[in-house]
Amino acid sequence: xxxxxxxxxxxxxxxxxxxxxxxxxxxxxxxxxxxxxxxxxxxxxxxxxxxxxxxxxxxxxxxxxxxxxxxxxxxxxxxxxxxxxxxxxxxxxxxxxxxxxxxxxxxxxxxxxxxxxxxxxxxxxxxxxxxxxxxxxxxxxxxxxxxxxxxxxxxxxxxxxxxxxxxxxxxxxxxxxxxxxxxxxxxxxxxxxxxxxxxxxxxxxxxxxxxxxxxxxxxxxxxxxxxxxxxxxxxxxxxxxxxxxxxxxxxxxxxxxxxxxxxxxxxxxxxxxxxxxxxxxxxxxxxxxxxxxxxxxxxxxxxxxxxxxxxxxxxxxxxxxxxxxxxxxxxxxxxxxxxxxxxxxxxxxxxxxxxxxxxxxxxxxxxxxxxx
Numbered sequence: 001x002x003x004x005x006x007x008x009x010x011x012x013x014x015x016x017x018x019x020x021x022x023x024x025x026x027x028x029x030x031x032x033x034x035x036x037x038x039x040x041x042x043x044x045x046x047x048x049x050x051x052x053x054x055x056x057x058x059x060x061x062x063x064x065x066x067x068x069x070x071x072x073x074x075x076x077x078x079x080x081x082x083x084x085x086x087x088x089x090x091x092x093x094x095x096x097x098x099x100x101x102x103x104x105x106x107x108x109x110x111x112x113x114x115x116x117x118x119x120x121x122x123x124x125x126x127x128x129x130x131x132x133x134x135x136x137x138x139x140x141x142x143x144x145x146x147x148x149x150x151x152x153x154x155x156x157x158x159x160x161x162x163x164x165x166x167x168x169x170x171x172x173x174x175x176x177x178x179x180x181x182x183x184x185x186x187x188x189x190x191x192x193x194x195x196x197x198x199x200x201x202x203x204x205x206x207x208x209x210x211x212x213x214x215x216x217x218x219x220x221x222x223x224x225x226x227x228x229x230x231x232x233x234x235x236x237x238x239x240x241x242x243x244x245x246x247x248x249x250x251x252x253x254x255x256x257x258x259x260x261x262x263x264x265x266x267x268x269x270x271x272x273x274x275x276x277x278x279x280x281x282x283x284x285x286x287x288x289x290x291x292x293x294x295x296x297x298x299x300x301x302x303x304x305x306x307x308x309x310x311x312x313x314x315x316x317x318x319x320x321x322x323x324x325x326x327x328x329x330x331x332x333x334x335x336x337x338x339x340x341x342x343x344x345x346x347x348x349x350x351x352x353x354x355x356x357x358x359x360x361x362x363x364x365x366x367x368x369x370x371x372x
Contacts, residue, residue: 003028004280005057007076009038011320011329012063012257015265017041019273025281028057032064035072043321054079059280061235065092065255066138083280087231087255094136094165094252101250104230106223108250109242114164123166124150130169135160145201170249172242176210178220179261179272181236181279182228189275189285190221191268194260196240197364202327204361206297208263211372220248227253236261236276259299259329266316266334267295292336294343294372296365298358300331308353309333314346340369 003026006013013029017040020027029038030053036045037053048056053076060081065088067073076082090096101108112123114133123131133156135144147169148154156164175198180190192209193216224239238258241248261272270289278285302325309317319331335350337343347366351359 002026002058003056004277005030005037005053005060005081006063007032007060007067007073008063009036010063011318011322011331013038014041014320015318016063016257016273016277019271020277022274023277023283025277025283027277029063030076032062032067032073050075050079054081057081059083061256061276061280062088063256067092084231084233084235084255087233087237090231091253091255092137094134097253098165100227100230104226106226106250107247109167109170111165111167114161114166116161117158119161120148120154120156120166124148127166127168131166132169133164133166136163136165143201170242170244172244172249174243175240175251176213176216176220176243176248177206177238177240177258177260178224179236179238179258179264180221180224180228181275182225182233183279183285184234184282186229188221188225188228189279190217190224191261191264191272191275192291193217193220194263195368196260197361199361200327202299202301202329203259204299204301205365206260206263207365207368207372208261208267208295208297209291211294211368216243216248223248223250231255235279236272259332260297262318262332263295263297263334263336265318266336267292292338292343294340294369295334295336296343296347296362296369298333298335298362298365299329300333300358302326302328303330303355303358305331306353309350312346312349312353314343315350340372344369 006016006029009029009031017027037048061083098111110127129150133146146156175196176193178193182188193213194206194208195210196206197204236257238254240251257272257276264271268289268291314335314337316334322330335346
């Protein structure tokens, strides 16, 4: 089998490369800024002409949807190996994504496009006093977002208008996500819903499967199936939702493996990375993978590496090898066990090895486990 190329040289591509090695699928990465190739899980940097890249790789996918409009990336997306062109055209732009959801009658927050300050006033009048304003491109981990309140001053830059949407503030009980895949033959595969907790726009921890979501799973699968079929999508896609009294409301879609699916590395014997590569290459998937009752995924944000993490029971630690910066995702820890009681014990055993911020988020996860 010819190698798979992942556009982007970050942690998602790194974990895809590690998963590929399990199945004998070589997975290399491309730095989407420099164009350099990074073979497998190494840190080598190589150069290769585009015609050789197209000849070498049957499948080119991406670990991020916000690819930008550069000669390099436009050339890559013009190759016959580039996968899911429609999804990477529509989903990175929030306005296009919202219009698609409305067209498919998939529930999402009421919204409007903002050309100017007057449009913001109209949005308050039609959508409510409290809004979430988002950049239509490149906003992630809380970046490019504002929460203006009617009648109060706001800090939205004047030059940002024309590239913004406003959404009605949604009254929700929790955030959940669904990670699933569509295969080229039209078959679907879904993981259980995941419960996610964000702080300052950054995912801090996830519980997978999410407690008490059995009655939501079928609806979520129907929604994501409709979206993937519409886009003729092949591979893993993630759908982030708000759980409301009226049901699930889609917040965002990602045409790739996703941070909220990292728990599947420990909570299932077939991870989201395995699933993505299987769908892209047409490999077989086990219909009944073994799963733990529940798994906690704790993101490691802006902290120092601690070698003792790996020695603790019930823990898988993934460290991305990035330069440390505040609020930067530097790794994650998966904790899994055969019972909730055992998992709580693993979490409590990890607590002394965390800084106060991460200890606080893990304590919240433990409280949710105990309540489940």
